[in-house]
Amino acid sequence: MNTSPSVRHCPAMLISAPASGQGKTTITAALAAYYRSQNRKVSVFKTGPDFIDPQILAHASGRPVYQLDLWMMGEAHCRDLLYRAAAEADVILIEGVMGLYDGDSSSADLAQALSVPVAAVIDAQGMAQTFAAVAYGLAHYRPHLRFSGVIANKVGSPGHAGLLQEALPEDMPLLAALSKDADIALPSRHLGLLQADEIGDLDRRLARAAKLLTESAPCRLPEPVAFAPVATTPTPRLLAGKRIGIARDSAFSFIYQANLDCLQAMGAELCFFSPLTDTELPEVDSLYLPGGYPELHLMALADNRAMKQALHDHHRAGKPIYAECGGFLYLLETLTDKQGQSAAMTGLLPGRATMQNRLVNLGMHSLQLEHGEIRGHSFHHSLLETDKEASTVSIPQRNRSQGEQFFRVGSLQASYLHTYFPFNPQQAAGFFQ
Known part of the structure; x- marks a missing residue:
């Protein structure tokens, strides 16, 4: 009788961007809030060592948020966390860090190592066909990087969203579009965003962002990803009774x-x-x-x-x-x-x-x-x-x-x-x- 753990399948994507400031956290939180409103269990991860964004994402998803970093944690540990999440989640979202290819251990490195497709968030203000050019460059800069599609941020109207979608290649779908709205912006200070419990109307902002996601383009569920089991060593009970x-x-x-x-x-x-x-x-x-x-x-x-x-x-x-x-x-x-x-x-x-x-x-x-x-x-x-x-x-x-x-x-x-x-x-x- 074979009792070995089996591969688990769960819709998943890593949400990245051409640069910082494109709206990755807002989009990831909005997606988490949207899927949660559809009675789906959402597991969210944050690329790299970050404490503040995960507070926002945990509030949006209603579940603890874990970090993923190849150097600080090791690839096997990252894989194990995703495998565990796939056992109970209906969708897995991973927020990237900085631009897609930035850093020695970049979001692209993580996505490729973990075989998770990338969704690129692009600030679409003042852009039409160039939006597609940026998306195409991100998708093809590195061979063999899985690319699930694009998410447009700060879209001016449904017509603008349609123009962006028409410009994209046929094999690069517009996964979602978020309208420009000052009421969903997340306030910040010197170390980043304000902490979740400091934003008194965070629930309202997230609900508004989740609603806007569906107004300009359909909000699609990511494709399922296969997560294989990882051999792990039991944690020693060195603090028993402490x-x-x-x-x-x-x-x-x-x-x-x-x-x-x-x-x-x-x-x-x-x-x-x-x-x-x-x-x-x-x-x-x-x-x-x-x-x-x-x-x-x-x-x-x-x-x-x-x-x-x-x-x-x-x-x-x-x-x-x-x-x-x-x-x-x-x-x-x-x-x-x-x-x-x-x-x-x-x-x-x-x-x-x-x-x-x-x-x-x-x-x-x-x-x-x-x-x-x-x-x-x-x-x-x-x-x-x-x-x-x-x-x-x-x-x-x-x-x-x-x-x-x-x-x-x-x-x-x-x-x-x-x-x-x-x-x-x-x-x-x-x-x-």
Whole structure:
């Protein structure tokens, strides 16, 4: 009797574009909301290390959103996530990053490696036949890249959509068209879009976008894609019996769903708390302070002295604390925002950070620690000043990036890096043991 897992088939496409700013997130969220309104289960993924777009996409689809990145995660892990999604989803959408061919591990690389067809979002404002030329170039720039069709964004009218469709080659369908409408735009700030819970009328915007998708052209379901099973190693139960407290509120919300899944697979019990509003920590063995926007909540964090004292007590007891980026900033002595306002943070790490008007570091990083390599990324606008010597420094993958310092103070470990736990569960467990 053959009990091996079978290939699963599910409609899927990777939504890319000629460049950033073409409307990939809006279109992907609108499609997710539309298919969901048709009582279909939608699984959405985001290409690359991103925390904000997935919040919008999770809100639209009603399901957790996972990242896909060939370097940070490995191809086998990406394939396994898609295979698992295909077991219960009616449609799989993958939002790309930047332009289709941009980057060392581009959206095109991902689509080709995973055999998922590409749908190109093109801002159609001021274009007619040239729309088809751009689409043709994207589809034929790389041989053997599967191309399912085109999605027109900011279409002026049904007539405009018809003109675009007529210009396209017969083998390149117009999958959908979204009319230009200021009411569906998603507001943004320095790190990208606003977080989902900061957009008070997000449901209305998504519902409006989903409705507009069907007004200028039919919204077609992608073609089914075959997803094969992947041989995986069971996650070791290295955190069995451990309770991990995780900071989660509007100041600390940059966390991969896959990291939470990994901790739970290792046996950890997760509980959440708010450094903004809670005055004490839950009863836990370890703490996880993820990234976010502490600079937007300076005074609330500074004034919550009870929480800062609770963190000091936790650390004094020798219990582990692991912090990333925004959580790392919260552990410093002071943090200064772009307006020059400074506030006292917890002071568990010596040093100060000041927000800059430009990006300070960006890119993928490899970090070598006791239990081997773990991978992640850096993306921050703050500049660190500290006399504390780092225990090690990460290795950036981009030539123009700089390594990130990794600090230890007793049972506390912290850096600017956002690490991806499933890449090395043993090392991830080491952050909390």
